[in-house]
Amino acid sequence: MARVNSVRPQSGSGSPTLDEVARVAGVSRATASRAINGGQRVSPRAQSAVDLAVRTLGYVPNPAARSLVTRRTDSIAVVVPEPDDRVFTDPFFAGTLRGVTRVLGERDIQLVLLLARPGASTARTLRYLTGRHVDGALVVSHHRDDRLAEHLSDIGLPCVFGGRPWTGGDRVAYVDVDNTAGEREVTELLITGGRTRIGTVAGPSDMTAAADRLAGWRQAMTAAGLAADAVEHGDFTEESGVHATRALMERHPDLDGLVVASDLMAAGALRVLAELGRRVPDDVAVVGFDDLGVAERTTPTLTTVRQPVVAMAERATRLLLERVDQAEGSHPMRLIIPPALVRRDSA
Amino acid sequence: MARVNSVRPQSGSGSPTLDEVARVAGVSRATASRAINGGQRVSPRAQSAVDLAVRTLGYVPNPAARSLVTRRTDSIAVVVPEPDDRVFTDPFFAGTLRGVTRVLGERDIQLVLLLARPGASTARTLRYLTGRHVDGALVVSHHRDDRLAEHLSDIGLPCVFGGRPWTGGDRVAYVDVDNTAGEREVTELLITGGRTRIGTVAGPSDMTAAADRLAGWRQAMTAAGLAADAVEHGDFTEESGVHATRALMERHPDLDGLVVASDLMAAGALRVLAELGRRVPDDVAVVGFDDLGVAERTTPTLTTVRQPVVAMAERATRLLLERVDQAEGSHPMRLIIPPALVRRDSA
DNA sequence: CAAAAGTTTGGGAGCGCTTCCACTAGACGC
DNA sequence: GCGTCTAGTGGAAGCGCTCCCAAACTTTTG
Numbered sequence: 104m105a106r107v108n109s110v111r112p113q114s115g116s117g118s119p120t121l122d123e124v125a126r127v128a129g130v131s132r133a134t135a136s137r138a139i140n141g142g143q144r145v146s147p148r149a150q151s152a153v154d155l156a157v158r159t160l161g162y163v164p165n166p167a168a169r170s171l172v173t174r175r176t177d178s179i180a181v182v183v184p185e186p187d188d189r190v191f192t193d194p195f196f197a198g199t200l201r202g203v204t205r206v207l208g209e210r211d212i213q214l215v216l217l218l219a220r221p222g223a224s225t226a227r228t229l230r231y232l233t234g235r236h237v238d239g240a241l242v243v244s245h246h247r248d249d250r251l252a253e254h255l256s257d258i259g260l261p262c263v264f265g266g267r268p269w270t271g272g273d274r275v276a277y278v279d280v281d282n283t284a285g286e287r288e289v290t291e292l293l294i295t296g297g298r299t300r301i302g303t304v305a306g307p308s309d310m311t312a313a314a315d316r317l318a319g320w321r322q323a324m325t326a327a328g329l330a331a332d333a334v335e336h337g338d339f340t341e342e343s344g345v346h347a348t349r350a351l352m353e354r355h356p357d358l359d360g361l362v363v364a365s366d367l368m369a370a371g372a373l374r375v376l377a378e379l380g381r382r383v384p385d386d387v388a389v390v391g392f393d394d395l396g397v398a399e400r401t402t403p404t405l406t407t408v409r410q411p412v413v414a415m416a417e418r419a420t421r422l423l424l425e426r427v428d429q430a431e432g433s434h435p436m437r438l439i440i441p442p443a444l445v446r447r448d449s450a
Numbered sequence: 451m452a453r454v455n456s457v458r459p460q461s462g463s464g465s466p467t468l469d470e471v472a473r474v475a476g477v478s479r480a481t482a483s484r485a486i487n488g489g490q491r492v493s494p495r496a497q498s499a500v501d502l503a504v505r506t507l508g509y510v511p512n513p514a515a516r517s518l519v520t521r522r523t524d525s526i527a528v529v530v531p532e533p534d535d536r537v538f539t540d541p542f543f544a545g546t547l548r549g550v551t552r553v554l555g556e557r558d559i560q561l562v563l564l565l566a567r568p569g570a571s572t573a574r575t576l577r578y579l580t581g582r583h584v585d586g587a588l589v590v591s592h593h594r595d596d597r598l599a600e601h602l603s604d605i606g607l608p609c610v611f612g613g614r615p616w617t618g619g620d621r622v623a624y625v626d627v628d629n630t631a632g633e634r635e636v637t638e639l640l641i642t643g644g645r646t647r648i649g650t651v652a653g654p655s656d657m658t659a660a661a662d663r664l665a666g667w668r669q670a671m672t673a674a675g676l677a678a679d680a681v682e683h684g685d686f687t688e689e690s691g692v693h694a695t696r697a698l699m700e701r702h703p704d705l706d707g708l709v710v711a712s713d714l715m716a717a718g719a720l721r722v723l724a725e726l727g728r729r730v731p732d733d734v735a736v737v738g739f740d741d742l743g744v745a746e747r748t749t750p751t752l753t754t755v756r757q758p759v760v761a762m763a764e765r766a767t768r769l770l771l772e773r774v775d776q777a778e779g780s781h782p783m784r785l786i787i788p789p790a791l792v793r794r795d796s797a
Numbered sequence: 798c799a800a801a802a803g804t805t806t807g808g809g810a811g812c813g814c815t816t817c818c819a820c821t822a823g824a825c826g827c
Numbered sequence: 828g829c830g831t832c833t834a835g836t837g838g839a840a841g842c843g844c845t846c847c848c849a850a851a852c853t854t855t856t857g
Binding site: 118171204215 | 465508510511512513514515517518523525535538539541543544545547548551555558560561562563564565567574577578580581582583743
């Protein structure tokens, strides 16, 4: 401890190592390591010596070396198998990322954004995840054919899906809103309101959220003895909502209700209806899905189904971290959030 | 080579290691490593033996071990010192991320999203970056007091700023649009159009983009001998644009021109003007800044200054990767993009 | 045909960290 | 007074990889 030695970092070889900290603190590398990581089984004396050394040296542990032995990286991936331009315009992703970062911020875990463009790069994503660059993965918006659920469960990487996966739903955990119930209820709202000719602008048919919402609409329609034949698909963007609504109104000019699978698409629908001179809700009642800000800003404001995206993302992230912590084990769990109707002016 | 040995991965100890690949391929670990990394100095025979072993074993290199020795992590951070709710609503960030991911996708580099909330977590961000978790950093929207430029240049981590940093601009590289020139020109447009009473809704005064645009407006005004006294600050959000415009119009009801420092704020301004019954552009001409989609969707559509955000982010990322590659050296470089006026209906 | 030059190869030394384990001191009980 | 605990410590063994270097082999050349 009283040993005289040079205190300066060894020959400017870059950042100081644990070895140097130990030398400066006058303890062994093992003790220094313990002191830095929580300080179990370390005397107060040694602890403060190490603390001081860390501070004077400006020591920061080398993450690669650490994770080589701990087998942890303290980072998780958010996987978004979606063309990048869609990701960054949809408030759904914005909300998701917000929820994730909020939870991650509580602990010292970082977020790796994995944008898997369609096709080829799924393989790359998979390779990345297999390589254990991250401790876990949150898959956000996946499509039928990426088979991500199976692949991830094969790899054995802790993961949670945001939204029910197509297949392998029994092998992975997921958090989802009850899409079917939500769309059913909001459709029933229109029916109760006296609408009899209700069409739907559904989402892309390779996504479960879209399929489930479509199913909800169908259930309500058939239960009420109404024809469930006016269906058009979009891809959740406003643009696609415009096209789908145009097509729908052309084929079924008599529609008096429109159940749209996302607010963004509903905003497009409202624009088309305005062009067509139909009054909303007088001539045509319109409902959306999501309630992430857009619904409040349309004219008229949108009656919709609220999907608490931020909260869901937080839950999903917590779930993921739990699974990461208790390593393996813990069988898949699903968390289904009840949807909430939000009545505004469009229906 | 003809040695008989068990080919199956050693005792289910998790993922196969390079050692196992080497054993299966009948070569040394060194040769296997070479074969896997580019295959310089490897005979075709050995190469294919290794390739086969990799494939049958499903080998994926352990990134921690690799980066422990290479001192590369093959990932870069995008640092956003901004409250998370702003990040995900502003099309500016969306565009930036898009540019970044596009370039990163070309190589096998991952993106770590570092959202530094104001205050305390800047320290954490800095610690993370100091720890060399990433090979470089792209700082996107920084504020005056985070002093990120100095800190990063101290750390010695390759970094590029999106937008001129407040201080330390001579020590770090950055890519920026010529904010001053852009705002000056668009102001001159109003002046040429015969407007004489032109106010401005500026951005937050702790951001260089805002300060530079304000300066551009001032230059044009004073050069034309007009009073540059109608100034109000917002924070680039639509909401703040509403407040600022309201305050501005109250104090200066005679304004016939409005130079707004972002399209989002300009959208807010348009709403206020509509409320106030002023016709745009007849009574008041309005111009924005950014042109990232919002400007096309307002009523009337917005005359604005185009900032090619995606392209800029791409350039910035390329610049960053260059700096990462040639390690250290290469003195700071700045890339100033000329702005482009986009004429629409609002002025 | 030997020497020189080039090409492949494997041994081995780390990269910086955590953690097992054996060991030393005091604290404590009888 | 002497075992018996317990808290604290350091030595050393890896984690899985890259890369230097010298050895072994192949080709070229005089």
